[in-house]
Amino acid sequence: MRGCGPRGFEGFAMATTSTETFRCMMCGHEYTEKVEKGEDKERSCPKCRSNSIRHLKKKAGSG
Numbered sequence: 418m419r420g421c422g423p424r425g426f427e428g429f430a431m432a433t434t435s436t437e438t439f440r441c442m443m444c445g446h447e448y449t450e451k452v453e454k455g456e457d458k459e460r461s462c463p464k465c466r467s468n469s470i471r472h473l474k475k476k477a478g479s480g
């Protein structure tokens with residue numbers, strides 16, 4: 418794992434996708450998932466299969 422410089426992209430995405438962070442309100446499990454721009458589909462926790470998923474913003478703000 419040496420030679421090339423730092424890689425920030427995970428391959429080339431065709432659509433405008435971004436990696437967002439989600440947290441399960443049931444078990445508190447945090448995970449990242451690729452999300453399409455403007456996409457708003459129902460998600461479920463990969464750990465406990467709960468649908469109480471909260472979308473975490475990248476920047477921490479008041480709230």
Ligand SMILES: [Zn+2]
Pocket residue numbers: 441442443444445446462463464465466467
């Ligand atoms: Zn969970």
